[in-house]
Amino acid sequence: MESRNSYQSPSRRGSAEDRPSYGSRPSYGDQRYSTRGAPQGGRGRGPSPRSGGGSARAKQFIHPSRFIQEARVTEKADYLPIHSFEDFAVHKKILDNIVIKGFEKPSAIQDQTIPLVLEGKDVVGIANTGTGKTAAFAIPMIHDLMTNMDHRALIMAPTRELAQQIMEECFSFGKGCGLRSALLIGGASMYLQKRDLRTNPRVVIGTPGRIKDHVQQGTLPLPLFNFIVLDEVDRMLDMGFINDISGLLARVSQDRQSLFFSATMEPKIARLIEQFSRNPVTVSTKEGSTVDSVSQNVVYYSGSTDKMDKLHDVLIGGDCGRTIIFDDTKRAVERLGRELHARGFKVDEIHGDKSQAQRSKALSRLKSDEINILVATDVAARGIDVTDITHVINFSTPNSYDDYVHRIGRTGRAGKGGKALTFLSR
């Protein structure tokens, strides 16, 4: 296992030399991973956000005032659900699993969505990130699959990480419910996924690209799927998946129930929903454009050395627990990770050039407190559901305000407070 030094000893470097094993049921505890490139960075090389390694989109100007906001945690925690979980007419096993998970009362999106889904309605859920969307569809979906043996669910998500997390959430709600599942994401073995698909899983979760690959190879019989969930549709649109999604939706069962979740409702998304749903009911629990439970502020710097030093100060400031730092490009992320590592921080990096195994490994290291800092490109902004992220640091400004919201949505989840700091040049 890779071992990273702690804060005071700056030079030791670790490496991991394992291989991933993927299957229909990812067992997060025992996955093994491949080698991580040896870092070569040094002090004093301030990252230049625009330097190569990735394809940064043109940035929109975002007024600094939009990065500053007091947290309003109490307001969010005050939501009074109409239902308790026991009010939902779902199988006892699911209710037991909800108790085991420690959920005491439904969040707003769950409170309002679950009854509609249980009635068999198509639903469009508009909610901020981190508000409990996954359980809002997973709970009634598992009930439906347990009740109707000919039903099969297909869940599409924009990123591998999100797909994996949905899988984990579905496991925890569906424990002991006898539902086989398959996870179809890029960067993982096609061979093992095909093997999983041969077992006729009742739940298939994946990213549009890999799902399409399986459909093209004839290994995923889409017409058998009649419970469809599209999560983070806005992000799928941003990532250019819209045509793939339309193509896939055109091939699933005509007699189906469809659920769409999105943080925003742009015309393209509205058209997609209109085309592929039947009289959907829209539930909106969105409260403004940012995650209200996150306290947001800016850090001004002058020059790259000052920027790095300011970051160092923030990280040793005392209240920094689990922290995600965003930078623009893969290369910038690598360089910043090396720099922080050289300064003795417990850090790992996550970006599009990392293998799926390396990305999963970095997340599990964060979850197990082996590291407390994850440096990431925006690819990681969706789907990371690590609880108790105390800080999101925008070492580079996000490309758009939407990206900003997605980034800071990694903290302040489930109504907990969190801090977001955005670095701005003087």
Ligand code: AMP
């Ligand atoms: P999601 O928006 O589905 O990614 O959920 C964000 C986080 O909130 C996850 O860690 C969930 O496990 C947690 N969560 C969702 N619903 C509840 C609830 N009703 N009570 C407590 N935690 C929840």
